[in-house]
Amino acid sequence: MLGGKAMKEEPGSLESIQIGSRLRSWRLASGLSLHKVADTSGLSPGYISQVERGLANPSLESLKRLADAVGMRIGDLFVDEGDGSPESSRFFVTKRGMRKQIRYPGSGILNELLTPDLQRQFEAIWVEAQPGATSGGHPHSHAGEECGVVIFGSMRFWVGNADLELAAGDSIYLDSTVPHRWVATGTEPLVAVWMITPPTF
Template sequence: MENIDIGKKVEKYRKAKDFSIRQLAKLAEITPSMLSQIERGLANPSIQTIKVLAKSLEVPTFSFFMEETNTVDLVVRSTNRKKMVMDNISYELVSPDFTGNLATAIMNLPPNTASSEKQMEHKGEEVAFVLEGKIKVILNDEEYVLEPGDSVKIPAQMKHKWENNFNEHAAILFSVTPPAF
């Protein structure tokens, strides 16, 4: 964990609320000079002061202790997607990684392939959107043929399977929460 600058976070939240140093100091019942020193990293606030500042700024106390997200890590270039190939089916991770509560990927199925031999289930919900080609999805005992622009929601624990019984490549964009690939 890198060093977290609580003072910079206090300043960011204060400015987002459009408070002056004097206004926030009054709400938090500390002196303006103390608040200024906290924001400039010249004073370390006590836990009690952090709690009062969080309440005054209407943010969770833990928000002062969270690391900043490096936005460059949130961008995934199409040429840099993580890829996995299993039995001619490829998966391209659209989201940067499997951290967090959601992962999105593209499943590519060549003609005459299936996602698995039998129906599978997992603990996460899934929403799938057909990007190209036709695909048959089997949900429990029901079969549906989906075409580009069609989508399906698959609830947690529902048995399902994807089959490309057609003569063209199929690509399906899907998101799963929590991530389970």
């Protein structure tokens, strides 16, 4: 990822199939039809069906719409059934290369969970994004607070009416209820660490 090569996900890749399978499980568990999710998300039933079968690569924005439509969080895709991590542990070490991760097919974005799971008071995420990769075409908002720091590369960040440029070493704190979005800028991949409380990713 850091070598500057774009991450490429093909239809039917393992990541696409896993994402689609989990979205379908969420929908069925909620007793929702494809048409109901389509009405709520603004996406077509045919497209949703393709996503669920791993035949389409949804954008980050589409994944957010689908997760919202079935009452889940995108971050729940991090959950690894049978993980076995002790909930009562007072500390937890995750070695590099062993983090729970999620790749948004075709988005050029990789997120890795630095905290052990999403059952804590806050979540910390390692973010890698190719130049031009974006959190979505429309600002989003949610309950809580968040703080991020750019480790490498640069990003353009919109929060409310503010239009900001963040370079390596820059950080930002925001009230997450204020609509916000970002895009990786420059010619080098973006690396950042993001912290959110409560976990809402």
